[in-house]
Each structure stands twice: as structure tokens, then as C-alpha cells.
Amino acid sequence: MLSDYAPIAALLILTVGMSSLILFMSRIFGPYRPTARKLAPYESGMQPFGQAIRRIPVRFYRVAVLFILFDIEVIFFLPWAVIFRDLRVYGLVVMGVFFFVLTVGFVYEWKVGGLEWE
Amino acid sequence: MFQVPSLSDLNVAAALPAVVLALGACVFLVVDLFVPRERKHITAWLTAGGLSVSLVLALLSLTDVVTFGDGEEAFFGMYIADQFTDMVNVIVLVTSLLGVMVAYNYLDRTNMQRGEYYYLLLFTTAGVMFMGAAGDLVVVFVALELLSIPLYILTGFRRPQEQSEESAMKYFLLGAFSSAFLVYGLALVYGATGTSNLREIWQAVDSMVAGDTSAQFLLLTGAGLSLVGLGFKVAAVPFHMWTPDVYQGAPTSVVAYMSVAAKVGGFAALLRVLVAGMPNFMLDNGTSAAWMDVTWLLAAATMIVGNFIAIVQSDLKRLLAYSSIAHAGYILIGVAAAGVPRVADEATQAVLIYLMAYAFTNVGAFSVIIAVERDDASNTGLSSMRGLARTQPLLAAAMAVFMLSLTGIPLTAGFVGKWFVFKAAIAADLIPVAVIGVLTSVLSAYYYLRIVWMMYFEDGDGEAATPRPLAWAIGISAIGTLVFGFLPYLLSDMAREITLAFGG
Numbered sequence: 001m002l003s004d005y006a007p008i009a010a011l012l013i014l015t016v017g018m019s020s021l022i023l024f025m026s027r028i029f030g031p032y033r034p035t036a037r038k039l040a041p042y043e044s045g046m047q048p049f050g051q052a053i054r055r056i057p058v059r060f061y062r063v064a065v066l067f068i069l070f071d072i073e074v075i076f077f078l079p080w081a082v083i084f085r086d087l088r089v090y091g092l093v094v095m096g097v098f099f100f101v102l103t104v105g106f107v108y109e110w111k112v113g114g115l116e117w118e
Numbered sequence: 119m120f121q122v123p124s125l126s127d128l129n130v131a132a133a134l135p136a137v138v139l140a141l142g143a144c145v146f147l148v149v150d151l152f153v154p155r156e157r158k159h160i161t162a163w164l165t166a167g168g169l170s171v172s173l174v175l176a177l178l179s180l181t182d183v184v185t186f187g188d189g190e191e192a193f194f195g196m197y198i199a200d201q202f203t204d205m206v207n208v209i210v211l212v213t214s215l216l217g218v219m220v221a222y223n224y225l226d227r228t229n230m231q232r233g234e235y236y237y238l239l240l241f242t243t244a245g246v247m248f249m250g251a252a253g254d255l256v257v258v259f260v261a262l263e264l265l266s267i268p269l270y271i272l273t274g275f276r277r278p279q280e281q282s283e284e285s286a287m288k289y290f291l292l293g294a295f296s297s298a299f300l301v302y303g304l305a306l307v308y309g310a311t312g313t314s315n316l317r318e319i320w321q322a323v324d325s326m327v328a329g330d331t332s333a334q335f336l337l338l339t340g341a342g343l344s345l346v347g348l349g350f351k352v353a354a355v356p357f358h359m360w361t362p363d364v365y366q367g368a369p370t371s372v373v374a375y376m377s378v379a380a381k382v383g384g385f386a387a388l389l390r391v392l393v394a395g396m397p398n399f400m401l402d403n404g405t406s407a408a409w410m411d412v413t414w415l416l417a418a419a420t421m422i423v424g425n426f427i428a429i430v431q432s433d434l435k436r437l438l439a440y441s442s443i444a445h446a447g448y449i450l451i452g453v454a455a456a457g458v459p460r461v462a463d464e465a466t467q468a469v470l471i472y473l474m475a476y477a478f479t480n481v482g483a484f485s486v487i488i489a490v491e492r493d494d495a496s497n498t499g500l501s502s503m504r505g506l507a508r509t510q511p512l513l514a515a516a517m518a519v520f521m522l523s524l525t526g527i528p529l530t531a532g533f534v535g536k537w538f539v540f541k542a543a544i545a546a547d548l549i550p551v552a553v554i555g556v557l558t559s560v561l562s563a564y565y566y567l568r569i570v571w572m573m574y575f576e577d578g579d580g581e582a583a584t585p586r587p588l589a590w591a592i593g594i595s596a597i598g599t600l601v602f603g604f605l606p607y608l609l610s611d612m613a614r615e616i617t618l619a620f621g622g
Binding site for chain 2: 002087090107112
């Protein structure tokens with residue numbers, strides 16, 4: 001049973017081995033003349049400074065979460081829309097339940113002012 | 119071209135109590151948006167109504183008066199509507215109804231009266247109901263999230279207060295962590311058996327070749343990780359660290375509800391996954407399931423740690439938090455005993471009986487704390503119990519009943535629960551654990567009876583307020599505790615036919 005996973009193990013070993021090999025080879029055969037500027041982390045040519053963890057207004061997260069909600073809705077709707085003729089009433093009802101739950105969430109979010117920026 | 123199922127194949131009616139409740143939660147959510155802020159009592163009454171309807175349906179189904187749907191399986195084997203499901207439903211619905219009653223005035227005086235409270239409670243309840251009925255690992259996980267996520271929000275419901283926010287954050291982070299353990303465990307079980315359906319897992323384990331050690335290893339790891347994830351939900355040692363902090367910081371009405379509901383859900387899922395899914399997973403001895411030893415070790419550790427730490431607590435909510443850890447240990451004995459095939463049914467019934475007894479007792483005990491708690495969440499120290507018998511004789515009597523029941527004194531529901539659990543343990547030859555259980559019960563008498571002593575024999579202000587629905591909740595809990603204590607056959611009759619085995 002565990003031997004079924006052997007290809008995954010092989011892939012893992014190959015990828016790790018291959019990438020370390022490439023890094024190793026380029027270090028041996030390529031020229032290596034480091035300067036402070038070359039070793040600095042690249043940030044679009046800007047002087048990198050400060051912490052990566054900064055305070056970001058929570059509103060952005062809210063927008064992101066709301067986006068996921070509608071994004072997932074579309075992801076589920078699309079395959080259903082492709083074959084909805086074949087699924088007939090069953091598909092319509094099941095999708096209706098899904099849509100009902102989403103709509104409840106949407107009505108709630110609209111009513112409590114989740115869609116307003118300020 | 120695959121066969122399109124027809125709507126009647128879903129067998130929705132079999133899941134009627136849970137479906138009614140989930141639908142009710144969605145509808146009340148929309149209704150509540152149009153209820154003005156100062157009249158949120160309407161939502162409370164709607165919620166209580168929805169819970170009552172669902173409870174009546176579950177009771178009818180449990181007593182076999184009405185059979186819903188066609189056969190036990192709904193949603194293509196994802197939902198199992200058997201007696202176990204009915205009993206879990208009844209326990210959690212009673213808890214939720216009491217939870218709404220204790221919240222009614224508490225939310226008013228602490229300025230938290232919002233509609234969200236009630237329908238989040240409904241969503242959690244629906245989560246527990248789906249968890250008890252899970253016929254598939256996917257349902258176990260989705261139901262666990264449906265149970266957990268509203269609880270995270272409810273824990274932080276007293277929003278501007280730091281303690282509440284802190285406890286919500288702790289609960290959320292550790293809860294997310296434990297969910298990851300559970301998913302990993304379920305994935306490994308899937309990997310070992312090739313299916314996520316519990317009945318098929320059971321069949322796959324049965325036909326698993328004895329010499330195939332790699333599949334057994336995967337299954338054992340999967341079962342172990344699931345045990346960790348669910349052990350967190352039920353607050354078993356060593357996954358109990360969050361419990362006291364969360365119970366202390368969260369609004370007391372939430373704690374009254376979640377201390378029981380989360381446990382019911384966690385244990386229902388544990389029983390479904392371990393006892394229904396892999397009771398036949400035996401490594402070499404052939405007499406008990408492979409997960410039994412680790413479960414009884416967890417049970418022993420939980421009882422010992424919970425009871426010993428509870429002794430030194432000076433805050434009532436923290437004390438009851440450790441007490442709830444200890445009780446998770448007693449219930450785990452039942453789960454462990456179910457690892458022996460011939461006792462599996464008896465042990466499953468014992469766990470449910472214990473949970474039913476515990477639901478009334480524990481919600482009752484927390485309701486008394488709500489009665490003595492001040493609006494600013496203070497006065498929950500042990501000293502608030504002093505002199506309560508003089509100022510509030512009825513309240514003190516109820517608290518005494520709850521404390522005796524938590525100790526496990528005869529003629530209370532707590533004794534009945536412990537009796538059945540220990541009986542199952544002895545039948546399963548887990549005598550050392552049963553002995554630890556009895557000894558730690560004796561130990562627990564110290565801190566439970568100290569509260570009774572403080573109420574009756576020490577002087578103090580004994581300030582408390584019991585407005586109408588809260589008084590009902592305390593009354594119902596006390597009556598339930600006593601009735602089940604005097605007439606234990608009510609409980610054992612209710613649970614008599616429950617079995618988790620996939621036989622026929």
C-alpha cells in the first residue's frame with residue numbers, strides 16, 4: 001500500500017536533487033564576485049527597509065473575504081451551468097439550495113454595511 | 119454519461135430535525151436584520167421556537183413514534199439517521215434551549231443583546247447535529263467547522279472587553295490548529311482505506327490483509343491524528359490548555375452552552391469515526407481495537423490532571439473549566455471501553471447517558487454563575503458563593519444539586535452517568551481506569567462540596583439575581599438532574615436500542 005506512493009517519493013528526491021545540483025554547479029563553474037549591493041534583497045530597485053509585517057487596515061481583509069465568497073460562488077456555478085440541462089430538476093434544486101445559503105449571507109452583509117468602504 | 123439522481127434519492131426527510139434547524143437559522147438570520155436593535159427578544163423567541171420544533175421532531179424519531187424518511191441513510195450515505203443520531207440531537211437541542219434561556223436576560227444586562235448571538239447558536243447546534251449523524255469523513259470535518267466557527271465568534275461576543283477578545287483569539291488559533299490535525303488524520307484514514315464513507319471504511323478495515331503493515335500503519339496514524347483533533351474539541355489532556363482561559367474570558371452564557379455542546383459534538387464524532395468506522399481495526403491481539411489503549415491512557419490522564427488542578431482554583435468559571443476537563447476523562451473511559459467489540463454497544467450507550475446527565479448538570483451549574491455574576495463580569499470568584507443559602511435558598515439548593523451531581527453522588531444524574539460508564543469499563547476489562555475514575559471522583563468531592571459548604575455554612579453577601587427565563591433554565595436543569603437521578607431507567611430506556619455497528 002505504502003509502495004503506491006513510491007512515484008511521489010521519487011519525484012521529491014529528483015526535484016530536490018536536481019535543484020541542488022544546479023545551484024552547486026553554477027557556484028563551482030560560474031564567476032562569483034559578491035558585493036554588498038549584489039547580496040542585498042531585491043525590492044524593485046527601492047532601498048529595502050523596515051519590517052515585512054506592517055499594520056494594514058482591516059477593511060482590505062474584509063474586501064478579500066467578500067471576494068472569496070463570490071469567487072467560490074462563480075467556481076461552483078460554472079461547471080453546473082455547463083451541464084445544467086443534463087442535471088435537470090435535481091441540479092436546479094441542489095444549486096438553488098446553494099444559492100439560497102449564499103444569498104442569505106449576501107443580504108446579511110449588505111444590510112449590516114459590509115459593502116461600504118467607510 | 120452518469121446517472122442523474124432524483125430528488126427523492128436524497129432522502130431529505132430522514133434528516134428532518136437537522137434540516138429544519140439549519141433552515142431556521144438561515145431564515146432567522148434574514149428576519150433578524152429587520153428587527154430593531156432594542157427588540158432583539160423577537161429573535162430569541164424565534165430561535166427558541168425553531169429549537170423546540172426540532173426537539174419535538176427528534177424526540178418523536180427517538181421514541182419511534184414517527185419514522186422520518188425512507189431508511190436510515192440520507193444524502194447518499196453522508197447522513198445516518200439512526201437512534202444514535204436522535205439521542206445526540208435530543209441532548210444538544212435541550213442544551214441549546216437552555217442556552218437561549220440563560221442568555222435572554224444576561225445579554226440585556228451586559229449590553230450584548232444582538233440577533234447574531236441566537237443564530238450563531240443555532241448554527242453551532244446544527245453543526246453538532248450533523249456531526250452526530252456523520253456517515254462520511256467529509257461530513258465529520260464540515261460539521262466540525264460548522265460547530266467551531268460560530269463558537270469562536272460567540273466566545274469573543276463581549277467585544278470591547280479585552281478578556282473576551284483574548285479568549286476568542288486563543289480559541290480560534292488553537293482550534294484552527296486542531297482542525298488541521300483532524301484533517302490530516304482523516305486524509306490518512308482515506309489513504310489507508312481508499313474511501314471516506316464510514317461504512318466502506320468499516321468494510322475496508324475488515325478485509326484489510328493482516329500482513330499489510332503499511333496500510334495498518336497509515337490507518338493507525340490517521341486514527342491517532344483524528345483522536346488529537348477531536349481530543350482538543352472535547353478538552354482531553356494533554357489538549358486541554360485552552361479550556362480554562364477560554365471559559366474564563368468568554369461570556370458565561372456562551373460557556374454554559376459550549377461546555378456541553380462542543381463536548382457532545384466531539385464525542386459523537388469520535389464514536390462515529392472510531393466505533394462505527396474502525397471497531398474491527400485490531401493489530402495483533404484480536405480482542406480489542408488498536409485505538410483502545412491510547413484512548414484509555416488519555417482518559418486516565420484527563421481525569422487525574424483535571425481533578426487535581428481544579429482543587430486549587432479560586433475562580434468559579436476556571437474551576438468548572440477544569441471540572442469539565444475531568445468529565446471529558448470520564449466520558450473517554452466509555453469511548454475506550456467501546457474498543458472491545460462485545461461491549462461496544464453498551465459503552466456507546468453509556469457515553470450518551472453520561473452526556474445527557476452532564477448536559478443538565480453543567481448548564482445548570484453555569485446558570486447559577488450567571489445569576490451571581492455582576493454586569494461587568496466580576497463576582498465569579500469562589501467567595502461569591504458565601505452565604506448564598508441565606509439570601510437565595512432556592513438558588514443555593516439548585517447549585518447544591520448540581521455540585522452533588524458533578525461529584526457523582528447517588529440519586530443525581532451524574533451518578534447514573536458514572537455508573538454506566540464504569541460498568542462498561544469493567545465489562546471491557548479496563549479495571550485500572552475504572553479504579554482511577556472512582557478515586558478521582560472521590561477527590562473531586564473536595565472542591566465540589568466545598569462550594570456547597572460555602573453556600574450553607576459561611577457568611578457572605580450572597581448577591582444574586584434570577585430573572586424569569588434564567589430561573590426556568592435553572593429549574594429545568596435541577597429537575598432534570600434529579601429526575602434522571604431518581605429514575606435512571608428513563609435514560610437507559612432512551613439509549614437501549616442504540617448501536618453504532620454497521621451490521622446489516
